[in-house]
Amino acid sequence: MKNDIPYAPLLRQTTEHALAYLQALPDAPVGATATLEQLRERLGYPLPNSPQDPAKVIRQLVANVEGGLTGSAGGRFFAWVIGGSVPAALSADWLTSTWDQNAGMFTVAPAAAVVEEVCGRWLLELLALPATASFALVTGCQMAHVTCLAAARNAVLAKHGWDVEQKGLGGAPAIRVVTGDQRHGTIERALRLLGMGRDCVIDIPVAPNGQLTAAALESVLVAAPDNPTIVLLQAGDLNTGSFDPYLELIPVAHRFGAWVHVDGAFGLWAAASPAYRHFTVGMDQADSWATDGHKWLNVPYDCGYAIVADREAHYRSHSHHANYLTHSEIARDQVDWNPEYSRRGRGFPTYAAIASLGREGITQIVDNCCRHAHAIVTGAGKLDGVEVLHVPHINQGLLRFLAPKPGATDEDHDRLTEMITARIVASGEAMFACTTWRGIRCMRVSVSGWQTDENDVDRTVKAIAAALKS
Ligand SMILES: *Cc1c(COP(=O)(O)O)cnc(C)c1O
16 A cells, blocks of 8 residues: 555554454453463563564464453453443544553643543533533542542541641541441552551441441441541442442531542443432532443443542642643643543543443443343342342342252352352353352352343353353
């Protein structure tokens, strides 16, 4: 081809590699098949001295990762909450690397800045959050927690006359973080990164339905009514998908001047479906929300969203000005809202995902995942020796496998559950992981990939049945 750039053949070949991967995906083993030793041996050759042909490097890379990739982009990956990539998002992600924009500021990468502005507006609409909220596109929900909680830290200390951006935490009034004991581990990591430490967390045991109760919350808050406080609620518990009762809890927290943060890594997306948004009623009254793009929206890794109702606190905690930078007077500079400095043009895949799916397409992904999770759990529940511990009300369910011997104990069931789960994974037909819930081992069923269909559900239930028989 005329005017081709010298490395055009490499990029065309790369497209072929990508297509070959995607074409093989539906029937490839879902779990990894290569061992650690194999991967190290294949990939870990000595540091090359001289340049190598890029086409050969890529060919070898593709060959050497064989068996070391998990099929999370496909339809039968149910371990952890991991989505695939919808076509437009994958495409836009390729272009994001091609364009190689430094999406830190408008003047450096104008289109990337405006695309993120639009993503923010669309996300707030989709998730039914206040249109005036500020936002940041970060690497994942954990960093969304960091971003939101930095704003929270700023605001709750400002109320006590303490400027944390200037003075830091030494000598500051201690902040307590009050939450249900089923919260995600990333909360704690976010708090450690923010210098608040593990000990600031007060974990309240949740009710049997997985929810924090207003009475329990109030009894903790009332013990130290004047402390700077952050209350952390869940939208989608990682095991059961349960939602806290926002209408009851948020007014209690606000009565004590607390900042309310919602961990909605995947569950926030229930708000995008008319069938499931009743779980999120009142959630818009919170002060900040963290969620992911790489889970239920099915954009490629890595992508999360931090959303903050108090724009001023968000800005005070993140904004950055330097005399060698050209700050825009009129546009939105991401550096003022994001923890990173230089960063990927993360908005492009999100923009393409939302534009291509529209509201209806996103609703459909949410609804399909919930329906398929329900079908897998209830389908497996009909098999002998399977106990259903949680029937999904959204996309998360729990099963365990019961040891058949008389007088079997929970430890026996735990062991069998681990074993059957490993067998299913070894069959290559589907991928699940175990979790500990209320002290017992369960196989968690998480459906968040856009590719999963009825055929995948059938194959998965059959694979569970086969693992029980073998
Ligand atoms: C996945 C998850 C997180 C962490 O999100 P990352 O995108 O991995 O940083 C936090 N909370 C919940 C409930 C999750 O499911």
